[in-house]
Amino acid sequence: MALVLYRKYRPKTFSEFIGQEHVVQTLTNEILQKMISHAYLFSGPRGSGKTTIARLFAKAINCQNRNGFEPCNQCLSCQEINQGRALDIVEIDAASHRGIDDIRELKEGINFPPTRLKYKVFIIDESHQLTKEAANALLKTLEEPPSHAIFILATTEVHKMIPTILSRCQRFDFWKFTVPQILKKMEFIIKNEKIEIEKEALELIALNSAGSMRDAESILDQSINFKSGGIKVEDIKNLLGLIDLELVSQLCDFLIKKDSLGAINFLNETLDRGMDLEEFAKSLINYFRQSLIFKIAGPQNPILFGLTKEQLEKLKTQTENFKEEDIKNMLNKFLEAQNKIKYSSIPQLPLELAIVEICQKI
Numbered sequence: 001m002a003l004v005l006y007r008k009y010r011p012k013t014f015s016e017f018i019g020q021e022h023v024v025q026t027l028t029n030e031i032l033q034k035m036i037s038h039a040y041l042f043s044g045p046r047g048s049g050k051t052t053i054a055r056l057f058a059k060a061i062n063c064q065n066r067n068g069f070e071p072c073n074q075c076l077s078c079q080e081i082n083q084g085r086a087l088d089i090v091e092i093d094a095a096s097h098r099g100i101d102d103i104r105e106l107k108e109g110i111n112f113p114p115t116r117l118k119y120k121v122f123i124i125d126e127s128h129q130l131t132k133e134a135a136n137a138l139l140k141t142l143e144e145p146p147s148h149a150i151f152i153l154a155t156t157e158v159h160k161m162i163p164t165i166l167s168r169c170q171r172f173d174f175w176k177f178t179v180p181q182i183l184k185k186m187e188f189i190i191k192n193e194k195i196e197i198e199k200e201a202l203e204l205i206a207l208n209s210a211g212s213m214r215d216a217e218s219i220l221d222q223s224i225n226f227k228s229g230g231i232k233v234e235d236i237k238n239l240l241g242l243i244d245l246e247l248v249s250q251l252c253d254f255l256i257k258k259d260s261l262g263a264i265n266f267l268n269e270t271l272d273r274g275m276d277l278e279e280f281a282k283s284l285i286n287y288f289r290q291s292l293i294f295k296i297a298g299p300q301n302p303i304l305f306g307l308t309k310e311q312l313e314k315l316k317t318q319t320e321n322f323k324e325e326d327i328k329n330m331l332n333k334f335l336e337a338q339n340k341i342k343y344s345s346i347p348q349l350p351l352e353l354a355i356v357e358i359c360q361k362i
Contacts (some may be wrong), residue, residue, distance in 0.1 A: 004217075004218070004221050005189060005193075005218070005220055005221045006213075006214045006217035006221075009185070009188070009189055009217065010052055011052060012056075012071075012073050012082065013056070013070050013071060013073070014027075014056060014060070014069060014070060017049065017052065017053065018177075018181050018184055018185050018213075019049065019175075019177050019178070019213075020048070020049055020053065020175065022172075023042075023053060023172045026172070027053070027057055027172075028060075029069075031057075031061060031069040032068060032069050036061055036119075036150065037150075037169075038142070038145045038149065038150055039142050039145070039150070039151045039153070039168055039169040039170065040057075040151065040152045040153070040169055040170050040171075040172065041152075041154075041155070041158070041161070041165075041166065041170065041171045041172065042153070042154045042172050042174060043154075043155050043156070043158035043172070043173055043174065044156070044173060044174025044175060044176075045156060045175075045176050045212065046156055046212055046214070047177075047209075047211070047212025047213050047214035047215050047216075048174040048175065048176060048177065048212065048213070049174060049177075049213065050154040050174055051091075051123065051125060051154055053174075054121075054152040054154060055081065055089070055123070057121075057152065058081065058121040058150075059073075059077070059078055059081045059082070061118065061119055061150070062077045062078075062081070062086075062088070062089075062117040062119055062121075063075060063077055063078055064076070064077050064078075076116075077116065080116070086116070086117060087115050087116070088114040088116060088117040088119070088121065089117070089120075089121050089123070090106070090109070090121070090122045090123070091125065092122065092123070092124045092125065093125050094124055094127050094128075094129045094130050095125075095129050099131055099133075099134055100131065100133040100134045100137055102134065103130070103134040103138050103141075104137065106122065106141075107137070107141055110122070110141060110145065110146060110149050113148055114148055118148070119148055119149070119150050120150070121149075121150045121151075121152065122149065122150070122151050122152070123152045124138075124151065124152070124153045124154065125154045126154070126155060127154060127161065128155040128158070128160035128161050129160075132162070135161075135162050135165060136162075138165065139162070139164055139165055139168070142165065142168045142169070151169075158171075158173075176211025176212070177209075177211050177212070177213050178211070179206045179207060181213075182205075182206040182209055182211075182213060182216045183202060183203065183206050185213060185217075186202050186205065186206065186217075187202070189217070189220065190220075193224075195224060195229075195231070196230045196231065197223070197230075197231040197232075198231065198232050198233055200233045201223075201232055201235065201236045204233060204237070204240075204242075205219045205223070208236075219239070219240070222239055223235060223236060223239055226238075226239050241276065241279060242279070243275065243279050243280050243282075243283035245283070245287065245311055247275070247280070248280070248283050248284050249287070249311075249315075249318070250266060251263055251266055251267065252288075252318050253318070254266060254355075255330070255355070255358055255359060256318060256321045258359045258362065260355055260359035260360075263355045263359070264355055267280075267348060267351060267352065267355070268348065271348060277341060277347050277348055278338070278341055278342070280351075281334065281338040281341060281351060282338065284334050284351075285331065285334050285335060285338060287315075288327055288331050288334065289331065290315060291315060291318065291319045291327050292324070292327045292328065292331065294316065294319050295319050295322075295327060296324070299312060326361075326362045329361060329362075330358050333354040333357055333358055334351070334354055336350070336354065337350035337351045337353070337354040338350075
């Protein structure tokens with residue numbers, strides 16, 4: 001069975017990992033200085049590399065032929081960890097193993113020394129989902145762990161962790177990946193996989209991954225299955241159900257002319273052709289956000305990735321017709337309309353009202 005891209009291209013060394021430099025530098029310094037802590041807490045959004053870094057760290061401290069802080073990936077310990085066969089690396093999903101009985105079982109295993117590795121590493125994912133009783137039971141173990149045991153707790157909701165556990169862990173905050181960081185990884189993958197894909201399509205994938213490297217790799221995987229070669233921007237739009245930017249741009253032209261009736265008719269005609277209203281509202285907000293960024297910072301801002309030269313030129317021309325205050329006002333109106341769509345008996349009415357108010361004020 002072929003591996004999915006996010007598993008196939010999971011970094012095997014710290015140098016292969018893109019982003020989270022503040023985390024990587026601190027952990028690699030600890031390895032070099034032999035200052036390994038007994039408990040770590042990795043907090044951050046999904047797809048930000050928490051589990052990947054945890055596995056890399058576990059592999060590096062157990063490597064038999066480590067070169068500085070980098071695991072060799074050749075020794076028996078590295079190979080077992082890479083293949084997911086290492087008995088001394090215990091991964092627990094707290095979403096499904098959250099009770100006190102699960103933690104008691106874990107505690108019983110902690111006292112036994114590692115079977116092969118130097119350290120027994122316990123990686124507890126989604127650790128905020130542990131019950132109060134289970135968290136308190138884990139706390140006692142964190143206070144006085146055996147010298148061979150290391151805990152790495154990962155969570156997407158650190159505010160739900162009990163303070164006493166936080167105080168006993170070294171905490172590392174992971175950030176969302178930037179568009180350039182995601183693009184760098186995507187470009188590496190398509191080069192190795194010999195995939196033909198338009199640059200703009202790749203940028204669109206990065207923009208729609210919400211800062212998650214895993215999501216970006218999954219979308220790329222889907223696009224390869226969707227179309228085997230010559231992947232274009234339109235293919236990604238169809239795959240993700242994205243609204244054609246040209247439709248949003250046309251509506252913007254009506255706003256520039258202060259033609260509220262024309263804009264409302266255009267909106268309804270487009271809806272009659274099967275357009276998803278909520279997706280359109282989302283695309284409209286994103287377009288004016290890009291317009292605001294263009295107004296403030298110019299065309300080189302990373303937020304403007306994913307636009308073709310023609311689309312960027314059109315955005316520039318349209319943005320010149322608005323003051324910065326106008327764009328902020330439009331964004332607020334469309335955000336309000338987006339929130340009201342799902343509760344309105346006539347779904348498009350909030351957008352229609354926003355259009356009328358905008359045309360009256362700009």
